[in-house]
Amino acid sequence: MPSKVSKIELGQQTPTPADLDAWVDAAGRPDTAAALRDELAALESFYREYRRRLRSGMRPRQQEALDTETKARRIRVFDTHYVPGPFQTPEYARQMLAKGARLHGAPDDVDEAVAVRMRRQELLYRPGKSFHFVVGEAVLRSGAAAPRTAMVAQLDRLVAATTLGPDVRFGVIPFEVEWPVFLDHGFWIIDDDFVIVETLAAELRLTRPDEVEIYAKVFDQLAAVASYGPAARTVIMRVLVDLAGESLDHQQSK
Numbered sequence: 001m002p003s004k005v006s007k008i009e010l011g012q013q014t015p016t017p018a019d020l021d022a023w024v025d026a027a028g029r030p031d032t033a034a035a036l037r038d039e040l041a042a043l044e045s046f047y048r049e050y051r052r053r054l055r056s057g058m059r060p061r062q063q064e065a066l067d068t069e070t071k072a073r074r075i076r077v078f079d080t081h082y083v084p085g086p087f088q089t090p091e092y093a094r095q096m097l098a099k100g101a102r103l104h105g106a107p108d109d110v111d112e113a114v115a116v117r118m119r120r121q122e123l124l125y126r127p128g129k130s131f132h133f134v135v136g137e138a139v140l141r142s143g144a145a146a147p148r149t150a151m152v153a154q155l156d157r158l159v160a161a162t163t164l165g166p167d168v169r170f171g172v173i174p175f176e177v178e179w180p181v182f183l184d185h186g187f188w189i190i191d192d193d194f195v196i197v198e199t200l201a202a203e204l205r206l207t208r209p210d211e212v213e214i215y216a217k218v219f220d221q222l223a224a225v226a227s228y229g230p231a232a233r234t235v236i237m238r239v240l241v242d243l244a245g246e247s248l249d250h251q252q253s254k
Helices: 002-009 017-027 030-046 059-071 090-104 110-125 137-141 148-161 209-224 229-252
Strands: 047-049 074-079 130-136 168-173 187-190 194-198 202-206
Touching: 059 110, 074 209, 090 110, 090 148, 130 137, 130 209, 137 148, 137 168, 137 229, 148 168, 148 229, 168 229, 187 209, 194 209, 202 209
Parallel strands: 074 130, 130 168
Antiparallel strands: 047 202, 074 187, 187 194, 194 202
């Protein structure tokens, strides 16, 4: 027991509700039990460890995302490196999910997870919802997510994304545009309720109004310098031409 108490005090282990009950009883403060349980619930909601959540596979995580997005009316997304899930092709999604499964030692249910991720895309066409996506040009050029062959099909999909209409906006910030803020991670704003930020180890859910407000402010600033419609398509087509040239050079060098 002393070693467990020490780990909890040092932040190396999260207490369970039973641990809190034992602590307040030992401290003679049973009146604080409810408040401490509420704080624990808030902490667990804020910090969602991937290794623990993915023990049963990648599919449940995708289903959770689908449930969240189904309930939401307004979703704003910014990404620096990867194509957002609602616009991913099956092959791109498979590459992404397989890497996540390997990293966290999750069971191999990638095909099932891809199927759920594809179902998430159906929400783009559901009445009463508003989506706004902004990505940096690096997202279009990065080989971190998928090989060149998968990226060509993925870019074709993004060309179509620029034509979906007023309720689904897709913007690209070209390399030559100066960003109004310093930012090195992507995020999702769900309604005005919370912000999702993903790290290597966990998903953070920021729920404090001041946290949501600053991310909304940053999103608006990034969206203001992004290209949309024909201008966004010009950026995407430029990347497609570059990829085709790289592929030709590679073939000629063999």
